[in-house]
Amino acid sequence: MKDIITGVFIQFENGMNTGDLVTIGPLTGTVERMSIRSVGVRQDTGAYHIIPWSSITTFANFVRGIGSVVANYDVDRHEDADKANQALKDAVAELMENEEIRGLIIGEPNLPGLSA
Numbered sequence: 198m199k200d201i202i203t204g205v206f207i208q209f210e211n212g213m214n215t216g217d218l219v220t221i222g223p224l225t226g227t228v229e230r231m232s233i234r235s236v237g238v239r240q241d242t243g244a245y246h247i248i249p250w251s252s253i254t255t256f257a258n259f260v261r262g263i264g265s266v267v268a269n270y271d272v273d274r275h276e277d278a279d280k281a282n283q284a285l286k287d288a289v290a291e292l293m294e295n296e297e298i299r300g301l302i303i304g305e306p307n308l309p310g311l312s313a
Contacts, residue, residue, distance in 0.1 A: 218259040221248055241269060282308075 213219055213236070217228045221238060224246055230237035236253075239245045272281045289306050292298050 213256065213258050217261075220257040220259075221253055222256075224248070 213228050213231070215228050215231060219226070219228055219238065221236070224238055224240060226238040226240040226244075226246070228236060229239050229245070235247050235249050237245060237247050270281075270285070272278070286308055289308060293302070293306070
């Protein structure tokens with residue numbers, strides 16, 4: 198019953214929606230499913246977590262208010278990872294040189310690099 202009540206409150210408050218990037222406890226991922234009893238979150242590693250609403254005490258939603266972009270790029274396993282990372286960094290640096298674009302960005306882009 199606790200799951201249902203907590204889930205209803207979070208959904209009524211429009212705290213998260215399917216497709217939002219959230220952090221719930223130690224997990225950060227994209228909301229894939231919301232039911233009356235739980236929320237399903239997929240991490241960028243591919244791991245899928247079912248989290249009962251009643252276990253959520255706080256969460257962060259990265260797509261509420263200020264906009265954010267999270268992008269994943271597929272790189273062929275035969276490509277040089279260092280070159281791929283550098284190409285991405287160069288592309289972002291080029292964008293940041295454009296004053297019009299730079300004025301729209303709060304903070305510095307975070308480029309964690311490739312992960313398997």
